[in-house]
Amino acid sequence: MSVTALVGRGLVSRASERDGRGGADRVLPVREELLPLLPWQGLRRGATVAVAAEGAPGSSSLLLALIAEAARDGSWCAVAGVAGLGVSAAAELGIDLGRLALVPRPGAEWMTVTAALLDGLEIVAVRPPGPIPPKLAQRLAARAKQRGSVLISYGSWAGADVTLRVTDQTWHGLGSGRGRLRSRELAVTSHGRGSATRHRGVQMWLPAREAVAAERLPHDAAGSPASITARAVTTARAVTTARVVMAPETVERAS
Amino acid sequence: MSDGASVVKGVDTTRVLAVWCPDWPVLAAVIDEGCPPQSPVAVVAAGKVAACSAQARVEGVRRGLRQREAQARCPELIVLHHDPDRDARAFEPVLAAVEQLAPPAAALRPGLCAIAARGPARYFGGERQAAELLVDHVADSSGVECQIGVADGIFAASHAARAGVIVPAGRSAEFLAPLDVAALDRPELVDVLRRLGIRALGAFAALPHVDVFARFGADAALAHRLARGLDPRPLAARAVPPDLTVVTDLEPPAERVDTAAFAARAQAEELHRKLARHGLACTRLVIEAHTENGEELTREWRHDGALSAADIADRVRWQLDGWLSGSTRADRPTAGVARLRLTPEGLVAQGGLQLGLWGDAGRGADRAHRALSRVQGLLGPDAVVTGVASGGRGPAEQVRWVPWGDERRPRRPPEQPWPGKLPAPAPALVCPEPLPAMVYGPDARSVGVNGRHLLTAPLCRVAIDGEPAVEVTSWAGPWPVDERWWAPAEAQRRARFQVCLADGRALLLALVSGRWQVEAVYD
Numbered sequence: 001m002s003v004t005a006l007v008g009r010g011l012v013s014r015a016s017e018r019d020g021r022g023g024a025d026r027v028l029p030v031r032e033e034l035l036p037l038l039p040w041q042g043l044r045r046g047a048t049v050a051v052a053a054e055g056a057p058g059s060s061s062l063l064l065a066l067i068a069e070a071a072r073d074g075s076w077c078a079v080a081g082v083a084g085l086g087v088s089a090a091a092e093l094g095i096d097l098g099r100l101a102l103v104p105r106p107g108a109e110w111m112t113v114t115a116a117l118l119d120g121l122e123i124v125a126v127r128p129p130g131p132i133p134p135k136l137a138q139r140l141a142a143r144a145k146q147r148g149s150v151l152i153s154y155g156s157w158a159g160a161d162v163t164l165r166v167t168d169q170t171w172h173g174l175g176s177g178r179g180r181l182r183s184r185e186l187a188v189t190s191h192g193r194g195s196a197t198r199h200r201g202v203q204m205w206l207p208a209r210e211a212v213a214a215e216r217l218p219h220d221a222a223g224s225p226a227s228i229t230a231r232a233v234t235t236a237r238a239v240t241t242a243r244v245v246m247a248p249e250t251v252e253r254a255s
Numbered sequence: 256m257s258d259g260a261s262v263v264k265g266v267d268t269t270r271v272l273a274v275w276c277p278d279w280p281v282l283a284a285v286i287d288e289g290c291p292p293q294s295p296v297a298v299v300a301a302g303k304v305a306a307c308s309a310q311a312r313v314e315g316v317r318r319g320l321r322q323r324e325a326q327a328r329c330p331e332l333i334v335l336h337h338d339p340d341r342d343a344r345a346f347e348p349v350l351a352a353v354e355q356l357a358p359p360a361a362a363l364r365p366g367l368c369a370i371a372a373r374g375p376a377r378y379f380g381g382e383r384q385a386a387e388l389l390v391d392h393v394a395d396s397s398g399v400e401c402q403i404g405v406a407d408g409i410f411a412a413s414h415a416a417r418a419g420v421i422v423p424a425g426r427s428a429e430f431l432a433p434l435d436v437a438a439l440d441r442p443e444l445v446d447v448l449r450r451l452g453i454r455a456l457g458a459f460a461a462l463p464h465v466d467v468f469a470r471f472g473a474d475a476a477l478a479h480r481l482a483r484g485l486d487p488r489p490l491a492a493r494a495v496p497p498d499l500t501v502v503t504d505l506e507p508p509a510e511r512v513d514t515a516a517f518a519a520r521a522q523a524e525e526l527h528r529k530l531a532r533h534g535l536a537c538t539r540l541v542i543e544a545h546t547e548n549g550e551e552l553t554r555e556w557r558h559d560g561a562l563s564a565a566d567i568a569d570r571v572r573w574q575l576d577g578w579l580s581g582s583t584r585a586d587r588p589t590a591g592v593a594r595l596r597l598t599p600e601g602l603v604a605q606g607g608l609q610l611g612l613w614g615d616a617g618r619g620a621d622r623a624h625r626a627l628s629r630v631q632g633l634l635g636p637d638a639v640v641t642g643v644a645s646g647g648r649g650p651a652e653q654v655r656w657v658p659w660g661d662e663r664r665p666r667r668p669p670e671q672p673w674p675g676k677l678p679a680p681a682p683a684l685v686c687p688e689p690l691p692a693m694v695y696g697p698d699a700r701s702v703g704v705n706g707r708h709l710l711t712a713p714l715c716r717v718a719i720d721g722e723p724a725v726e727v728t729s730w731a732g733p734w735p736v737d738e739r740w741w742a743p744a745e746a747q748r749r750a751r752f753q754v755c756l757a758d759g760r761a762l763l764l765a766l767v768s769g770r771w772q773v774e775a776v777y778d
Contacts, residue, residue, distance in 0.1 A: 057760040076619050086682045091681075103640075105634075120622040121627075207680050
């Protein structure tokens with residue numbers, strides 16, 4: 001019996017998904033819509049997640065949505081290097097503002113600041129001021145792993161476990177000269193390494209459609225209730241089927 | 256408790272004489288409206304009986320009864336509306352009458368006033384004589400019946416006045432013991448006490464003071480003092496006695512953090528010892544360092560709990576770390592630290608700060624606190640902030656930034672209605688400084704808004720901060736705001752727009768005195 005078959009029967013698991021199933025305390029909760037994007041059923045402590053920021057409108061909201069559920073659950077969060085983060089938007093997502101610390105301008109010492117934050121807070125999001133040398137990125141990621149904190153980079157990060165990217169943002173509710181912004185549809189993809197190699201995609205509504213449905217305008221009636229729930233879409237570039245365990249029959253063929 | 260002991264000796268209690276007029280709102284209304292004195296009268300506030308006369312009570316009218324029900328029980332009831340101003344106005348002659356015989360009276364509320372009993376009691380030959388004289392005099396000069404009570408402290412005296420008794424000195428606690436805990440006038444605490452099976456003030460007073468303080472907080476401790484027949488004495492911040500500052504000269508001057516931190520640890524312990532000797536703890540700490548070359552570095556540290564010796568030592572070490580090992584700092588000292596000075600500020604009585612039992616602290620709070628304080632040491636206390644939801648219309652006014660560790664208080668109350676407030680969802684990025692923008696209409700001319708808040712042209716293209724113009728796909732506005740026009744310094748007049756651009760961005764634009772700017776991004 002090959003190792004792959006053992007993996008398929010759930011007898012052994014890959015090191016990279018070690019904490020995905022057991023030990024719920026090792027995983028911080030995330031919003032249901034984002035679950036298909038992450039390989040760990042949540043945010044695994046010690047993981048490094050990147051949220052692509054450049055040229056992707058909607059990524060600040062994605063960042064807030066990513067930490068919202070953990071923050072609501074009582075985790076302490078810090079966001080460094082994002083001047084002008086809209087805390088009202090954070091509060092609307094259910095984040096307790098008393099436990100969301102912001103360091104808007106860490107300046108040249110942002111690495112030291114991030115390291116200090118990783119010592120004490122469960123989720124640390126940081127916007128690197130520019131491209132960072134892989135060695136330094138690795139050092140911070142190791143710090144996060146050692147401390148059991150989640151390091152979220154708002155911007156590209158060499159060696160991130162998962163990189164999330166907003167590929168499309170469509171706002172609904174605004175007409176020409178009338179209406180107001182009500183809800184938006186975000187298309188988010190993820191790719192990464194280890195058990196997250198495969199590209200995955202998700203369509204989500206922010207704020208959720210049901211919150212908006214009650215006061216929907218007549219021209220805004222297109223959204224059916226089915227679109228509230230996120231749909232996991234496996235994109236065409238699923239090249240490494242042998243390494244990702246999806247369904248038993250795939251395993252049978254491989255062995 | 257040291258204060259308890261001194262009270263028993265009678266050192267810090269004062270005899271108080273309270274004058275209480277029963278059913279004052281009714282009396283005031285009768286005086287003011289000139290109703291016949293023996294008719295049943297009820298004063299009604301918000302549709303319910305707030306007070307009623309003795310005759311009405313005989314007919315079955317009670318406090319809290321609905322007006323209609325009261326009228327059903329007593330058809331000839333005279334219903335008057337409650338007017339706090341009238342109550343206060345009508346009480347003035349009573350106060351004047353009391354003051355003709357006694358020292359200046361303190362009105363506690365309309366219908367109840369208190370005076371120091373010592374003077375009148377000695378002058379008229381006893382508390383009872385003074386009380387009788389006062390009752391007669393008030394009745395003669397203002398035509399109002401009143402009751403008088405004498406006891407230790409205002410709280411006991413006002414309850415003694417209701418009973419019309421004179422409580423001997425030092426026996427207020429005994430007098431208060433059988434009263435219901437509702438007398439404390441703290442609904443939340445009373446509710447908890449009732450559920451704990453504590454119904455009388457005596458039972459509450461029997462609890463150990465320290466435990467009441469630890470479990471229910473400072474206000475309950477105050478209530479506990481009342482229940483024990485003592486005067487409330489709130490905690491007050493007091494001025495720093497001059498000798499609390501701790502100064503250490505380092506010889507040789509410390510170039511490295513660990514050397515300086517070692518000295519600082521002993522210093523922190525000394526400071527803490529000094530404070531403890533005075534029964535104080537500090538909430539703010541000023542750290543000063545003088546270098547050999549005469550540079551002076553100062554930074555103030557704040558903390559929402561009292562700082563312990565270890566806390567003080569940590570802060571000094573972090574601060575020295577920030578000063579001495581910050582490689583890129585422009586203000587890095589050029590020489591070693593020769594002198595360290597710690598000054599405690601914001602002093603409170605030790606034990607006067609009680610952290611929540613569960614609640615806000617929560618899991619990992621200590622760790623988070625340490626980490627954030629460390630960052631404050633690196634960058635300065637204002638560099639780490641939390642947002643507090645505040646009242647306001649624009650995205651920038653809806654949040655107040657509070658340095659970490661400071662009290663989280665909104666600038667303006669957020670729960671009040673803010674008509675014209677920006678609708679939810681809120682923008683995820685609020686520009687700290689609004690970005691300049693250009694907005695063009697169909698004919699490539701800039702768009703404006705006239706005095707009647709009408710657009711000169713529909714919005715077609717937007718160029719942000721010198722970038723190339725982007726097509727507008729949809730937009731809404733103008734939403735005019737004309738705020739605080741009565742205060743010229745804070746006044747602002749603007750028209751807001753929501754705009755969706757062809758590249759997927761959504762913006763909050765504002766037109767302020769003819770200039771377009773990007774206020775926030777729905778990112």
